Amino acid sequence: MKYRQLGKSELNVSEISLGSWLTYGGGVERQQAEACIHKAFDVGINFIDTANVYGHGAAESLLGEVLQGIDRNSYIFATKVYFPMSPTDKGLSAAQIYKQIDASLQRLRTDYVDLYQCHRYDVNTPLEETMAALTDVVRQGKVRYIGFSEWNPAQIQAALNLPNVEQFISSQPQYSMLWRQPEVEVFPLCAANGITQIVWSPLAQGVLTGKYKPGEAPPQDSRAANDQMNGFMQDLRSDRVLSAVQNLKPIAQRLNLSMAQLALAWVLRDERVSSAIIGASRPEQVADNAGASGVRLSSEVLREIDDILAPALPYATAR
Numbered sequence: 001m002k003y004r005q006l007g008k009s010e011l012n013v014s015e016i017s018l019g020s021w022l023t024y025g026g027g028v029e030r031q032q033a034e035a036c037i038h039k040a041f042d043v044g045i046n047f048i049d050t051a052n053v054y055g056h057g058a059a060e061s062l063l064g065e066v067l068q069g070i071d072r073n074s075y076i077f078a079t080k081v082y083f084p085m086s087p088t089d090k091g092l093s094a095a096q097i098y099k100q101i102d103a104s105l106q107r108l109r110t111d112y113v114d115l116y117q118c119h120r121y122d123v124n125t126p127l128e129e130t131m132a133a134l135t136d137v138v139r140q141g142k143v144r145y146i147g148f149s150e151w152n153p154a155q156i157q158a159a160l161n162l163p164n165v166e167q168f169i170s171s172q173p174q175y176s177m178l179w180r181q182p183e184v185e186v187f188p189l190c191a192a193n194g195i196t197q198i199v200w201s202p203l204a205q206g207v208l209t210g211k212y213k214p215g216e217a218p219p220q221d222s223r224a225a226n227d228q229m230n231g232f233m234q235d236l237r238s239d240r241v242l243s244a245v246q247n248l249k250p251i252a253q254r255l256n257l258s259m260a261q262l263a264l265a266w267v268l269r270d271e272r273v274s275s276a277i278i279g280a281s282r283p284e285q286v287a288d289n290a291g292a293s294g295v296r297l298s299s300e301v302l303r304e305i306d307d308i309l310a311p312a313l314p315y316a317t318a319r
Contacts, residue, residue: 001014001015001016001043001044001045001046001290001293001294002014002015002293002294003015003046004196004271004273004274004275005196005274006115006145006169006170006196006198006274006275007145007147007168007169007170007194007195007196007274008167008169008194008195009144009145009169009170011076011114011115011144011145011169013046013047013076013198013274013275014044014045014046014047014275014293015268015274015275015276015292015293015294016045016264016275016276016278016289016290016292016293017045017047017048017049017198017275017276017277017278018036018037018040018045018047018048018049018277018278018280018286019048019049019050019200019277019278019279020048020049020050020051020054020059020062020063020279021050021051021054021059021200021279022054022279023036023059023279023280023281024036024037024050024054024055024058024059024062024063025054025055025057025058025059025060025061025062026054026055026058026059027281028281030062032281032282032283033062033066034066035282035283036280036281036282036283036285036286037063037066037067038066038283039283039284039286039287040286040290041070041074041075042287043286043287043290044290044293045286045290046074046075046076047075047076047078047275048063048067048075048076048077048078049078049079049172049198049200049277050063050077050078050079050080050108051079051080051081051083051117051119052079052080052081052083052085052100052103052104052107053080053082053083053084053085053119056085057085057103057107060079060104060107060108061107063077063108064107064108064109064110065109067108067109068109072110076114076115077108077110077113077114077115078113078114078115078116078117078147078198079104079108079113079115079116079117080116080117080118080119080149081096081097081100081101081104081116081117081118081119082118082119082120082122083119083120085100085103091122091124091125092118092121092122092125092129092130092133093122093125093129093130093133094129094130094132094133094136097130097133097134097136097137098133098136098137101113101116101137101142101143102142105142111141111142112141112142112143112144113142113143113144114143114144114145115143115144115145115146115147115169115170116134116137116138116142116143116145116146116147117146117147117148117149117170117172118130118134118146118147118148118149118151119149119150120149120150120151121148121150121151121152121155127155127158127159127162128162131159131162131165131166132165134146134165134166135164135165135166138166145166145169145170146166146167146168146169147168147169147170147171147172147195147198148168148170148171148172149171149172149173149200150172150173150174151171151186152186153185153186153189156168156171156186156189156190156193156195157189160193167193167194168195169194169195169196170195170196170197170198170274171186171190171195171196171197171198172197172198172199172200172277173186173197173199173200174199174200174201175197175199175200175201175202175267175273176199176201176202176203176204176208176263176266176267177204177208177263177266177267177305177309178204178207178208178241178309178312178313179201179204180313182197182199183270187270187272190272191272196272196273196274197270197272197273197274198273198274198275198276198277199267199273199275199276199277200277201277202263202264202267202276202277202278203260203263203264203278204263207241207242207245208245208248208259208260208262208263209258209259209260209263210245210246210248210249210252210259212242212245213242213246214239214242214243214246215239240311240312241312243312244308244309244311244312245259245309245312247308248262248305248308248309251301251304251305251308255295255297255301257291257292257295258288258291260285260288260289260292261288261289261291261292261295262292262297262305263292264276264278264289264292264295265292265295265296265297266297266302266305268292268293268295269296269297269302276292
């Protein structure tokens with residue numbers, strides 16, 4: 001496993017990180033979730049990403065239980081705040097940040113998180129209030145560093161312009177071979193300000209593994225067949241997209257890589273990406289995904305991938 005610095009922080013995170021969205025405390029059985037977490041440590045993953053809203057606290061609680069007894073200094077915890085935890089508990093007000101960090105720490109069974117992320121931008125709370133509260137929880141020792149997920153360039157710049165507050169070190173956008181929009185403005189703006197990327201859905205919800213075939217029903221044990229986990233997949237399962245992805249298989253075979261490893265190596269080709277978050281339901285998936293760390297794709301291979309996927313990028317604005 002290779003490691004990369006996370007923004008301007010002192011954190012060195014594994015190129016592959018383990019996420020818990022839609023899986024742990026939710027769509028994956030407890031025994032399998034535990035096996036995936038332990039396999040992650042076995043293969044050198046030191047970065048675990050979650051959020052308070054995943055399973056409405058269930059993902060954090062499971063992680064807190066499973067990681068008891070493991071040296072807290074041996075891994076990096078990231079969680080998030082914004083989405084509703086109840087009809088009245090939502091957003092990025094100071095009151096919510098203070099309340100939700102304490103609740104997350106209790107569920108995670110830890111005194112601090114290494115990275116606390118704004119899960120989205122809160123248009124109903126003054127940015128100054130949000131950033132002041134985030135600064136407070138850092139100075140209280142509950143949080144080491146702060147980040148954000150899916151903020152647009154204007155929102156990022158506004159936060160950068162505020163004086164006397166903690167600075168963001170990370171951005172968490174959706175990014176994959178099939179979704180490239182962050183390359184246009186978010187990546188350059190962040191790079192100019194010491195912020196690196198932790199990308200989610202680098203396998204496009206499993207589509208880039210090649211297991212979904214055009215014109216065929218999804219495998220019964222797949223995310224697409226699970227109503228608890230497939231809500232974000234519809235745009236990715238058109239025959240045009242699935243056909244293009246199938247055409248990547250000869251490249252992966254030629255390079256002796258799995259399709260997942262090829263897709264993960266593609267996002268990691270960019271030095272502005274510190275880590276790619278995977279969501280695994282079986283430990284063998286964790287091991288396979290971890291094998292992408294350190295893989296370098298040639299410029300010829302990258303051009304070949306672009307040519308193959310061009311028909312499947314109707315919403316990607318950067319090539």
